[in-house]
Amino acid sequence: MKVEDAKKIKLGEYPTPLQEMPHLAAAHGNKIKMWIKRDDATGPAFGGNKTRKLEYVMYDAIEKGCTAMLTYGGPQTNHGRTTVAAAIHCGMKPILILGGKKPEYLSGNLTLDAMMGTDIIFTDDYAKASKEVIARYEAQGDKVYDLPVGGSTMVGAAGYIMAVKEIMDQCEAMDIHPKYLVATVGSLGTFGGLNAGVHYFKAPFKVIGVPVSPGEKKERAVEFVNQLSDYYELGFKITEEDICIMEGPEDAPYAGEAYNKPDPLTRAAMFELAREEGIISDPTYTGKTMRGFLDMVDKGIIDGDAIFLHTGGAMAVWTKEHLDDMQGELFANCTISEI
Numbered sequence: 097m098k099v100e101d102a103k104k105i106k107l108g109e110y111p112t113p114l115q116e117m118p119h120l121a122a123a124h125g126n127k128i129k130m131w132i133k134r135d136d137a138t139g140p141a142f143g144g145n146k147t148r149k150l151e152y153v154m155y156d157a158i159e160k161g162c163t164a165m166l167t168y169g170g171p172q173t174n175h176g177r178t179t180v181a182a183a184i185h186c187g188m189k190p191i192l193i194l195g196g197k198k199p200e201y202l203s204g205n206l207t208l209d210a211m212m213g214t215d216i217i218f219t220d221d222y223a224k225a226s227k228e229v230i231a232r233y234e235a236q237g238d239k240v241y242d243l244p245v246g247g248s249t250m251v252g253a254a255g256y257i258m259a260v261k262e263i264m265d266q267c268e269a270m271d272i273h274p275k276y277l278v279a280t281v282g283s284l285g286t287f288g289g290l291n292a293g294v295h296y297f298k299a300p301f302k303v304i305g306v307p308v309s310p311g312e313k314k315e316r317a318v319e320f321v322n323q324l325s326d327y328y329e330l331g332f333k334i335t336e337e338d339i340c341i342m343e344g345p346e347d348a349p350y351a352g353e354a355y356n357k358p359d360p361l362t363r364a365a366m367f368e369l370a371r372e373e374g375i376i377s378d379p380t381y382t383g384k385t386m387r388g389f390l391d392m393v394d395k396g397i398i399d400g401d402a403i404f405l406h407t408g409g410a411m412a413v414w415t416k417e418h419l420d421d422m423q424g425e426l427f428a429n430c431t432i433s434e435i
């Protein structure tokens with residue numbers, strides 16, 4: 097099936113804005129022009145990159161006659177929150193299986209998951225929980241769509257293959273000529289889809305990925321992109337040379353110490369984006385990518401105009417652990433007084 101013909105439902109608003117960031121570019125010596133692609137503004141339930149994937153996934157779930165939508169993630173999964181909203185929109189029961197122990201206090205995405213009436217199950221054993229939960233729902237007559245972490249399936253990744261075409265059309269309409277598109281590398285649906293889209297549509301820009309966990313290997317991306325090419329008959333095969341993932345300095349990788357580990361360098365980049373452009377990123381994904389983006393501009397690695405893909409996730413700012421970590425820096429970043 098051609099990717100252009102892949103069927104989807106409408107969940108988000110497109111094209112998402114492509115905005116210039118003149119103040120941030122000036123703060124970095126006006127070496128390049130910077131744009132930001134606002135996929136944080138897709139909707140529903142605050143949206144983010146998962147919406148593009150979910151449009152295809154939800155179509156598939158409806159076609160298969162599913163009545164419940166199950167997905168997985170960490171306690172603060174953005175993917176989970178957006179999937180819940182999409183499921184509700186399509187009249188399906190939302191179920192989340194999340195890693196770890198049941199919390200005492202709900203913050204960030206969990207607040208929204210609870211508000212949307214989600215069936216939330218915490219576990220240390222995803223496979224066991226998944227089997228039990230699916231059996232429980234099936235026993236009451238439901239058909240469960242079992243969506244893997246991040247929604248990064250062949251079906252979902254069509255969203256970011258097609259996003260490349262949207263960006264190319266916007267660049268043409270705006271008469272801009274970015275050399276790079278900088279994006280986060282997580283479960284790969286986004287980065288993999290973008291790479292496949294760039295090859296398929298022969299985009300004039302190169303994708304640079306910044307990983308959310310240190311030690312990201314290129315093989316995973318190569319395999320995923322080639323699988324996409326086979327699945328949608330895109331007609332190319334890539335090798336590791338075609339993939340660009342930037343880890344950053346060895347002693348201070350862009351991904352920080354570990355996935356979701358609060359990191360002062362990430363926060364500095366988040367604060368800078370917020371101060372210069374009034375745009376909110378997050379400590380787990382886009383803040384790390386923004387740090388990498390600015391560092392690569394400063395070092396001349398990014399040596400031409402660039403688009404930063406904002407994939408959403410700002411809800412993580414309001415998680416208890418990140419709020420606790422940020423208090424000192426927040427007070428230092430502004431003036432707060434009383435009269």
Ligand SMILES: Cc1ncc(COP(=O)(O)O)c(C=O)c1O
Nearest residue numbers: 174282283284285286407408409
């Ligand atoms: C805000 C945000 N950005 C980026 C990503 C990474 O996207 P992907 O999992 O498609 O690689 C995620 C994944 O959860 C996310 O929530």
